[in-house]
Amino acid sequence: MTERNDRTELVEHGQLFIGGEFTDPLGADVIEVVSPHTEQVIGRVPHACEGDVDRAVAAARRAFDEGPWPRMTLDERIAVITRIKDAFAVRHEEFARLISAQNGTPYSASVMVQALAAMMAWDAAITVARSFPYEERRDGALGPLLVRREPVGVVAAVVPWNVPQFTAAAKLAPALLAGCTAVLKVSPETPLDAYLLAEIAAEAGLPEGVLSILPADREVSEYLVGHRGVDKVSFTGSVAAGRRVMEVASRNLTRVTLELGGKSAAVILPDADPEAAVAGIVPFAWMINGQACVAQTRILVPRSRYDELAEAFAAAAGALRVGDPLDPATELGPLVARRQQQRSLDYIRLGQEEGAKILTGGSVPASQERGWYVEPTLFGSVDNSMRIAREEIFGPVICLIPYGDEAEAVRIADDSPYGLSGSVWTADTGHGIDIARRIRTGTFSVNTFSLDMLGPFGGYKDSGLGREFGPEGYGEFFEHKMIHLPAGYREA
Secondary structure, three states, X not given: OEEEOOOOEEEEOOOEEEOOEEEOOOOXXXXXXXXXXXXXXXXXXXXXXXXXXXXXXXXXXHHHHOOOHHHOOHHHHHHHHHHHHHHHHHOHHHHHHHHHHHHOOOHHHHHHHHHHHHXXXXXXXXXXXXXXXXXXXXXXXXXXXXXXXXXXXXXXXEXXXXXXXXXXXXXXXXXXXXXXXXXXXXXXXXOHHHHHHHHHHHHHOOOOOOEEEEEOOHHHHHHHHOOOOOOEEEEEOOHHHHHHHHHHHHOOOOEXXXXXXXXXXXXXXXXXXXXXXXHHHHHHHOHHHHOOOOOOOEEEEEHHHHHHHHHHHHHHHHOOOEOOOOOOOOOEOOOOOHHHHHHHHHHHHHHHHHOOEEEEOOOOOOOOOOOOOOOOEEEEXXXXXXXXXXXOOOOOEEEEEEEOOHXXXXXXXXXXXXXXXXXXXXXXXXXXXXXXXXXXXXOOEEOOOOOOOOOOEXXXXXXXXXXXXXXXXXXXXXXXXXXXXXXXXXXX
């Protein structure tokens, strides 16, 4: 049901989506969704309990072991997933608005980053699935071989609150196309958009048991990850949570893919066009209000051009329009929760104590009487050894780091526990590609910032394990089987 208040609708759901049907929860706990702009409750949904997880996993297990989904042809599965993708496209503005209301993403960015990007992830998975090598013949040392890739089984997909539909699509689209069944565990901060996805999935014709969607906290997530009925865990979240997921899953030797944090460097070379670099980096430094693992949070600038670039970046950051995330003119909204606001403010204080200089921002914006806002903040004179340069803040706090020569720039970019993303800005694209090859990070861009869903995405070092997207990410949802054939065998 919905109830109108002074700003938006109060969205209430009383059931959980288990095995393809809306059903009453076993527990009585409720998740209240709070607007980060108004600090008012905008939604209520059931909090899934361990018994609900048991039901969802059992349904997924039956659907995989006995149901039609893994036994359908690829074209039949593609037809169902295409219906999900097409319905998502029709309702993408609804998804964008609902996600913005929950996590503060400016609606102007949410349409692309939250909604259309998710639709593109569904579409890209279909493209990859059509050309994937499910079987291949090989000449073995002892005779002919048939190598098969078979769906891994029941997948637990655990997604965060910052890009809930994008990360859900990154996991569900390949898993379902592969013939797996899935339990999607969504964040308590952003459960409302998951109900839109459930409606779409129910209407698309997924067989019984193939998909369940459960809103719950970390304790229930841990129960799901450690469930003996789960064959594969695909997780996106913090490094600390990823380590815990890996620990819990290891008890059952459950296969794990982890997409974790980042502290990515944007390297500006001395020959770069300053206007192009600033215009290209700023949107992706403060994207999703700084709440993005791929955000370019360390900006490396040559000392010879430091003053010029510091002034340009400070002016661009200070000009970002802060306000209501549902206002189309807003460029930077509130953080998802009070804890995230306080985390950013604590790091701003720490940066000052470490000796870094605030070039712009540094506080709660005076224009906002309520809401979990932090000004777009740029620190200058940052040394890469400082905690604000080494730790993922996950807020609108960016570091400007000077360097001497190119070798030092590469060293600083690499001197991080993370290795998820990055970029280089130069007048010489060929040289930029050489720089990209030298920096140990999973995704890198030259004179742009991009994440192409037909290629692999993931991280080095603490940024994760395994890949999403492209044939590499699709392959994460398969087991490999080798079948030895008799010598001289030829298919009819």
